[in-house]
Amino acid sequence: MSSIKEKFNQISPSEFFYSNRDLAGFSNPTRSLYTAVREFVENALDACDQKGILPDVHLTIKAVEPEKPDPKPYILTVKDNGPGIDAEHIPLAFGTVLYGSKFGLKQARGMFGLGATMAILYGQITTNKPVIVKSSVDGEIQNQFEILLDIQKNKPVIVKHTTKEISKKGLSVSICLEGDYSKAGNKIRDYVYETSLITPYASITFDDPKGQKFTHTRFVKDIPPPPTIIKPHPHGIDVERIRRMIVESQFEIPTIDDAMIEKVRKDLGLSLKNLSFTSIMDKAKKKWKTLSRQVRVVIALMSFLKMDFEKLNKIKIEDLDIANKKLFYWDFGDSQSKSVDMDPESQYYKQLTNTVQGEPLTTFLTKRFQRIGPTTAVKFAEFAKFKPERRMGTLSNQELVQLSDSLQKFEDFMAPDSSCLAPLGEEPLEKGIKKFFNPDFTAVVQRPASAYSGFPFIIEMGIAYGGEIKSGGPHVYRYANRIPLLYDEGSDVVLKVVNDTDWGRYKVKGDPPFIIVSHICSTRIPYKTAGKENVADRQEIERELRLGLQFLSRKLAAYMSKRGQADMAKKRANLYAKYIPLIAEFCTELAGKKKEPNYKKILEENAVESKKSVEEEKEIENK
Amino acid sequence: MKTSKKEQTRIKERSKKADEKQKNILEMLKSHGATIYDDLDNGQFPKFSIPSRSVSNIVYDKKLRQYILGNNAAVRSSRNSAQLRSFTQLMWLAFFANRLTHEKKSSTLRDVYYSSQAFAIEFEDQSESDNIIVDLEAVTSKPREDFHIFPEERSSIFGDLNIEYTIPGYEGKTMNLSNHPDGYSIGPSLTTAELVDTSAEIVIAIEKGGLFTRFVEEQIDKKFKSIIINTGGQAPRSTRTLLKRLHEEMKLPVIVLTDGDVYGEHIAMVIKSGSANAAHLRELTVPDAKWVGVWATDIEKYKLPTIPMTESDIKRCYDLQKDPRYQDGIWKKELDVFLRLKRKAELEAFSKYGLTNITDKYLPQKLELAKSL
Numbered sequence: 001m002s003s004i005k006e007k008f009n010q011i012s013p014s015e016f017f018y019s020n021r022d023l024a025g026f027s028n029p030t031r032s033l034y035t036a037v038r039e040f041v042e043n044a045l046d047a048c049d050q051k052g053i054l055p056d057v058h059l060t061i062k063a064v065e066p067e068k069p070d071p072k073p074y075i076l077t078v079k080d081n082g083p084g085i086d087a088e089h090i091p092l093a094f095g096t097v098l099y100g101s102k103f104g105l106k107q108a109r110g111m112f113g114l115g116a117t118m119a120i121l122y123g124q125i126t127t128n129k130p131v132i133v134k135s136s137v138d139g140e141i142q143n144q145f146e147i148l149l150d151i152q153k154n155k156p157v158i159v160k161h162t163t164k165e166i167s168k169k170g171l172s173v174s175i176c177l178e179g180d181y182s183k184a185g186n187k188i189r190d191y192v193y194e195t196s197l198i199t200p201y202a203s204i205t206f207d208d209p210k211g212q213k214f215t216h217t218r219f220v221k222d223i224p225p226p227p228t229i230i231k232p233h234p235h236g237i238d239v240e241r242i243r244r245m246i247v248e249s250q251f252e253i254p255t256i257d258d259a260m261i262e263k264v265r266k267d268l269g270l271s272l273k274n275l276s277f278t279s280i281m282d283k284a285k286k287k288w289k290t291l292s293r294q295v296r297v298v299i300a301l302m303s304f305l306k307m308d309f310e311k312l313n314k315i316k317i318e319d320l321d322i323a324n325k326k327l328f329y330w331d332f333g334d335s336q337s338k339s340v341d342m343d344p345e346s347q348y349y350k351q352l353t354n355t356v357q358g359e360p361l362t363t364f365l366t367k368r369f370q371r372i373g374p375t376t377a378v379k380f381a382e383f384a385k386f387k388p389e390r391r392m393g394t395l396s397n398q399e400l401v402q403l404s405d406s407l408q409k410f411e412d413f414m415a416p417d418s419s420c421l422a423p424l425g426e427e428p429l430e431k432g433i434k435k436f437f438n439p440d441f442t443a444v445v446q447r448p449a450s451a452y453s454g455f456p457f458i459i460e461m462g463i464a465y466g467g468e469i470k471s472g473g474p475h476v477y478r479y480a481n482r483i484p485l486l487y488d489e490g491s492d493v494v495l496k497v498v499n500d501t502d503w504g505r506y507k508v509k510g511d512p513p514f515i516i517v518s519h520i521c522s523t524r525i526p527y528k529t530a531g532k533e534n535v536a537d538r539q540e541i542e543r544e545l546r547l548g549l550q551f552l553s554r555k556l557a558a559y560m561s562k563r564g565q566a567d568m569a570k571k572r573a574n575l576y577a578k579y580i581p582l583i584a585e586f587c588t589e590l591a592g593k594k595k596e597p598n599y600k601k602i603l604e605e606n607a608v609e610s611k612k613s614v615e616e617e618k619e620i621e622n623k
Numbered sequence: 624m625k626t627s628k629k630e631q632t633r634i635k636e637r638s639k640k641a642d643e644k645q646k647n648i649l650e651m652l653k654s655h656g657a658t659i660y661d662d663l664d665n666g667q668f669p670k671f672s673i674p675s676r677s678v679s680n681i682v683y684d685k686k687l688r689q690y691i692l693g694n695n696a697a698v699r700s701s702r703n704s705a706q707l708r709s710f711t712q713l714m715w716l717a718f719f720a721n722r723l724t725h726e727k728k729s730s731t732l733r734d735v736y737y738s739s740q741a742f743a744i745e746f747e748d749q750s751e752s753d754n755i756i757v758d759l760e761a762v763t764s765k766p767r768e769d770f771h772i773f774p775e776e777r778s779s780i781f782g783d784l785n786i787e788y789t790i791p792g793y794e795g796k797t798m799n800l801s802n803h804p805d806g807y808s809i810g811p812s813l814t815t816a817e818l819v820d821t822s823a824e825i826v827i828a829i830e831k832g833g834l835f836t837r838f839v840e841e842q843i844d845k846k847f848k849s850i851i852i853n854t855g856g857q858a859p860r861s862t863r864t865l866l867k868r869l870h871e872e873m874k875l876p877v878i879v880l881t882d883g884d885v886y887g888e889h890i891a892m893v894i895k896s897g898s899a900n901a902a903h904l905r906e907l908t909v910p911d912a913k914w915v916g917v918w919a920t921d922i923e924k925y926k927l928p929t930i931p932m933t934e935s936d937i938k939r940c941y942d943l944q945k946d947p948r949y950q951d952g953i954w955k956k957e958l959d960v961f962l963r964l965k966r967k968a969e970l971e972a973f974s975k976y977g978l979t980n981i982t983d984k985y986l987p988q989k990l991e992l993a994k995s996l
Contacts, residue, residue: 572704579711582743583701584663586711586718590656601666 025115025532026122029071033179034187036122037061039115040078040173041192042483045199047082047171049422052223055202056081059192061181063209071180073127074209076119079172084137087145087163094120094133094173095147095156116173117149123177124149130159134172142166181209187486189214194477194484198424198519200432219435220428231370233416234380234407236454236524239400242407245368246358246392253317253355254294256301261309267295277308297355300348304340305329320356325349357391364392371414383410408454416456418449421521423458424482429517433462437515440466440563443555444517447548452540457522459544463552465514465559473514474498480525480535487533494518496537497545506553507560514556518545576603645724648769652721655762659714668702669710674761674903681902683947688895688910690902692761712755713762715744720759720770727791729771729811732756761903768814768861778862779806779832781839782850784873785819788812804839806853814861818872824848825990826869828912830856830881830890834970834981841982847990850875858894863907866894870909877909878993880986883917883927884967885939888957896948913996915989918953919960922968925985928975929966937965953996 025035041057048055057080064073085093094117120131136142146159181188185208192206196216201223206214232241254260265271267290268283275283284291284299291299302312304327318328318337325342342349359367362377372380381388384406386399395403423446424432430444444462451457469475478485478494485492498516508514526536535541584599655671662669674680675695684691701710719738723730730738736752739745746752756767767773784800790812797819800807807813827849829835835853838844844851850869854862869875879894881887891914897907922929932940940962943949949958961967973981 568704575704575707579707580663580701582711583659583669583714586714587656587659587663587669590652590714590718590721591660592653592656593660597660597664598666599663602663602668605666 026118029126029178029180030183032119032122032126032177033061033074033076033181033184034191035115036076036119036175036177036179037078037188038191038483039119040076041195041204043116043173044078044080044082044171045195045202045482048080048202049223049226051083052226053082054218054221054223055199055204057202057204058207059205060207061179061188061209062207063181064176066209070182071178073129073176074179074181075174075176076123076179077172077174079170081168081170084135084169084171085133086137087135087143090133090135090143090145091147091156091158094131094145095149095158119177120147120175121149121151123175126178127176129176132172132174134174136166136169136171139167139169140165190486191484192216194479194486195482197432197436197477197517198429198479198482198484200424200428200435220431222428224422224425224428227420227422230417230420231368233371233451233454233456234365234369234410234413235416235451237369237404237407239404242400242404246364246395253301253320254297256298256312256315256317258313260294260298261312264295264298265309267291274309277302277306280308293355296351300351301327303346303348304342306340320352322353322356354391356393358393360389360391361386362388370417376412376414379412380406380410383412415449416451416454418456418458420523421449421456421458422482423460423521424519426460429460429462429519433464433515433517437464438468439464439515441556441559443552443559445548445551447544450540450544452526452538455522455524457520457525457541457544459541459548460517460519460521461545461548461552462517463514463549463556464517465508465512465556466563467513469513469515471511471513473512474503475515477515477517478535479517479519480527480532481521482519483532485533485535490534491528492534493537493542494520494535494545497542497549500546501549501553503553506557507564508556516549516552518548520545573603644769645727648724648765649721651763651765652717652724655717656721668700670698670700670702671762672696672698673758676757676761676903681899685947687905687908688948689897689905689908690899691905692902709755709758712739712744712746712752713758715739715742716752716755716759720772723771727771729773729790731773731775733775735772757903764903764905766860766864766901766904766906768811768864771811773811773861774859777808777810778855778859779808779835779853780813780850780865781806781835781852782821782823782844784821784823784850784869786813786816787819788816790815800850801844806835806839806851809852809859809862809865811861814864814868818868821850821873821875822848823850823873823875826850826852826866826875826877828852828854828858828862828866828877828879828894829970830854830879830887831970834880837978838982841979843982843986846982847986854879854890854894857890860901860907863894863897863909866909866912867907870911876993877912878915878990879912880916880970880989881914882967882969883919883922883972884932884969885936885943885958885961887917888914888954888961889939889943892948892954913993914953915993915996916985917968917970917972919957919964922964922966925973927968927972929964929968929972932961932965932967936967937962 026032037059041059044057045055057078060075060077062075064075123129123131130146130148133145133147134142142164144160144162144164146161148157148159150157189206189208192204192214193216196202196204200220201218203218204216208214262271268280268287270280270283281299281303288296301317305312305315307315314332316330316332318330320327325344326339327342328337328339330336331338342352358364361381362374365372365377365380366374378388381390384403386403426444426446430442433439433442433444442462442464444460447459449456449458476495476498478492503509503512520535520541525532526538526541528534528536580599580602584596588594588596658671659669673696674692675697676692677695680693680695681690682693683689699706699710699713701707716735719735732753733749735756736746736749739752746755756772759770760767780800781804782801786798786800788794788796788798793812823844825847827838827843827847829838829851832853832855835851838851843849852862852866858866866877870877877894879891881890891912894909895912895914896910897904901907917927921927940958943958949955970981973985976984
């Protein structure tokens with residue numbers, strides 16, 4: 001009995017994110033400052049990666065009023081040496097939500113460049129200051145924008161735009177936002193530190209608000225091969241995605257307007273001549289092979305309408321009813337809908353039906369998915385109980401669901417193409433671990449590519465023991481697509497796998513000084529939350545992590561037992577050195593002798609033995 | 624004090640005998656030391672074998688009527704880092720025993736534990752050092768007393784027995800063991816003394832100090848021409864050595880009087896045939912010793928006040944039933960009765976019928992009975 005009329009308004013993406021900002025990691029000043037740093041640094045690294053540029057990233061955080069207590073406004077600036085962004089795209093890229101260049105299917109740190117916009121939005125909400133973007137794509141001219149977001153309209157408002165001459169390419173983004181550095185500082189420093197471990201080819205500097213400078217210089221000169229953009233794998237598909245792909249693949253009946261007619265005339269070489277309907281058809285028949293698909297469709301329509309260009313100009317095609325073989329059109333002259341029958345025997349009939357009904361299933365599969373060849377496509381059609389030549393445009397909703405389900409279930413598809421992935425590689429990973437931890441022992445492994453739900457992934461792992469690593473291990477460093485994951489580690493799949501491991505079995509005991517680095521690369525990391533901090537335990541990923549860790553643990557165990565043997569030999573030598581002289585002393589008196597026996601021989605022999613095994617251990621390490 | 628010529632020769636002979644025993648011990652230690660010295664000098668890790676004292680290597684010898692060690696032996700090597708420490712400890716102990724024997728000084732088990740600390744030989748606790756002492760006994764087949772190492776526990780002796788000391792400073796001194804009514808404690812000087820003569824015809828070993836005092840008061844030594852020994856529970860080795868010597872050197876029969884329970888029965892058995900713990904030694908048993916009471920059958924016969932057995936008492940009964948020495952005779956019979964009664968009686972239980980009931984009535988009956996056992 002309510003008289004209140006509910007209002008339904010469409011909200012803009014900006015508004016949506018504004019009201020749900022905690023989803024994206026902007027829940028409080030501490031977390032927001034950290035998330036903003038992440039988003040900008042990751043965008044900078046992604047931009048450089050894509051163009052194969054060795055990244056130089058400079059991060060600066062400055063308090064607007066240093067004396068004020070936290071939380072307070074900070075100016076966050078991230079500058080890179082990447083390709084920059086064309087001036088014309090800048091307002092849209094930084095002033096709208098869901099505008100990005102990252103929609104292809106390949107591994108990247110961020111998905112749509114969405115986080116950066118969120119950071120800008122958050123900055124604007126908390127300080128009402130515009131984002132300042134400086135970009136140079138040619139290393140000569142730099143465009144500088146000050147942009148505000150119109151949240152309701154999801155549109156950029158350019159406050160200021162200037163240009164100046166410059167000598168370096170690259171992008172610099174600067175925002176003012178409310179943050180709490182006293183609380184977020186640790187995480188941000190950890191983030192920068194851990195990022196430089198997984199991005200050894202980047203130089204990253206960080207000037208913090210307290211005047212401290214953290215510099216991480218690149219120690220690998222080769223950038224890993226960039227990932228390629230690929231088609232989707234059939235296992236990673238859903239009904240909605242198929243529907244969209246069909247729309248993309250379907251040939252529309254061209255709108256027959258003046259421009260279209262002009263084009264048909266031109267292609268037939270009849271620009272200036274007005275021929276009768278039959279003459280046009282004759283001409284078309286002769287030129288058929290040279291005609292484009294669009295033109296052919298128009299000719300086919302004309303063949304059933306039996307109209308010349310002049311008449312054609314006065315109608316509008318309404319519908320092609322393939323089932324009843326009827327062609328409906330609107331006659332402007334009579335202002336009514338008319339129809340003509342189509343002769344299925346006509347050569348033009350097929351042209352039209354093909355156009356409306358789209359590609360055959362097998363073509364659709366081979367052309368639009370990765371890992372499907374003609375043979376597999378036919379096999380699949382049989383499995384899914386579809387005719388191979390079935391036109392995609394004729395599938396009912398129910399059949400689409402059936403197709404989608406079968407695509408998931410069919411097991412003969414090859415594993416997803418992993419060329420869209422960009423793992424770091426064993427060598428740089430090992431180099432990084434050695435440089436960062438200076439351990440006694442290091443082992444790394446890159447597992448072969450695998451897939452979950454059609455998304456390819458690769459696990460890279462490293463393990464290191466001793467040296468400068470602090471005790472209390474295993475300390476786990478988690479990465480996903482070259483992003484360090486610092487929060488919410490409790491519920492992460494990597495932690496689960498590590499905690500499930502019985503380290504005693506690998507001769508790791510007590511309070512061991514050891515670390516584990518895990519890097520999951522995928523076109524889609526199954527994060528548990530939008531904050532991108534912990535990875536869900538997908539069975540396939542868990543399995544690969546387990547295999548990787550087992551491999552490394554066995555290597556560690558081999559090292560530990562060598563180390564244990566060396567320790568034992570040393571211990572034994574020490575024991576001999578302690579007790580043999582005592583035995584000598586006692587037996588000398590017992591035997592009633594004056595001079596002690598020459599027991600040095602025994603001790604020397606053993607010292608040599610224990611030294612030998614220490615050397616062996618070193619050799620093994622070097623291998 | 625004047626001594627006759629004959630006496631002097633006798634003393635000389637005696638001290639010669641003691642010297643010889645000491646010489647043998649020293650020789651043996653020396654030869655062990657020399658072997659190890661030579662090994663070291665040749666650049667080899669010294670080692671020796673120790674008879675295994677594990678349960679599987681302890682067997683009952685029916686002929687000897689005691690537990691002995693079987694043929695299993697373990698090699699203890701200084702090359703083995705796990706054994707190096709105990710090897711060194713044993714070497715030290717031999718070295719220490721050598722000094723004790725040389726200087727004719729005695730040492731308690733606890734002394735050994737502390738003395739070790741002067742030589743950077745760490746024993747974690749006394750039980751570790753006690754264990755090493757048993758090792759030395761096993762290697763040499765000699766009781767620790769031969770190396771002048773004694774336990775603290777003391778039992779006492781009273782009766783007409785003349786002894787002559789052999790320990791330094793007392794050589795030739797004599798003593799009659801009925802001079803002091805509290806008895807004499809059985810320590811190193813007594814166990815090493817010569818047993819000169821006695822008027823006694825029997826040795827009565829009694830489990831409890833209280834009864835020992837009663838027996839002295841009641842002049843059991845005179846009434847029954849006996850030497851009374853208080854074992855203070857399970858008889859210490861020095862006491863068992865002395866019992867053996869009284870039996871063998873003075874030809875005295877030994878009877879044992881204990882509480883009427885399974886532990887008492889076993890105290891008598893240990894005096895008679897030793898304990899599994901000392902299976903590596905053979906000088907500690909009096910196979911002819913007789914247990915005269917308090918038997919389980921006595922509890923009923925003399926209508927003694929009883930207390931119920933505890934669970935551990937009953938378990939002990941079942942354990943002993945498996946012991947080969949409890950398979951026949953009164954040992955088996957009494958054990959079965961204990962199990963049937965599930966009750967026990969102490970020696971003091973006789974006090975119900977008057978303080979002297981045990982000495983006036985019970986003891987004479989038992990002494991009479993012992994002759995026929």
